[in-house]
Amino acid sequence: MDPAEERRNSKSQKDHINMLSYVSDSEYGIPRRCPCGGRIIDEVRRKDDYDTLPGKRFFTCKNYEADGLHYRQPWVIGVQEEIERLTKRVGEAEEVMLGASNLGRQLDRVEEQVQLLCEHVDLLTVQVATLEKVCFD
Numbered sequence: 001m002d003p004a005e006e007r008r009n010s011k012s013q014k015d016h017i018n019m020l021s022y023v024s025d026s027e028y029g030i031p032r033r034c035p036c037g038g039r040i041i042d043e044v045r046r047k048d049d050y051d052t053l054p055g056k057r058f059f060t061c062k063n064y065e066a067d068g069l070h071y072r073q074p075w076v077i078g079v080q081e082e083i084e085r086l087t088k089r090v091g092e093a094e095e096v097m098l099g100a101s102n103l104g105r106q107l108d109r110v111e112e113q114v115q116l117l118c119e120h121v122d123l124l125t126v127q128v129a130t131l132e133k134v135c136f137d
Helices: 003-026 075-136
Strands: 040-045 056-061 072-074
Touching: 056 075, 072 075
Parallel strands: none
Antiparallel strands: 040 056, 056 072
């Protein structure tokens, strides 16, 4: 094998390994689309041995091949990861809502302070007017 062909081959292998790692890193939660662009289907692997068990469920790429470049994720894992993601989002939303109620209370306190300061300014205005009459009359 000549060196140029060997470099092309090693580059091709490196690209393939990188793509495998990208696919494995992106497989989180309930997949919407496969990296190949294929549609995700719900697959149930049938077990002929048991009459009562429905079989194992998977989220599978419509174009699935066992080459590592397509999704075939167990249903339970996908749903569990999605529940964890949604639980985290609910927690964040709860923090925002608690912060909003705290801001409402702070706003009420600031409005009370503004009202007191307005009354104080009115009182000082009256006093200044009285002093001007006394001093300049």
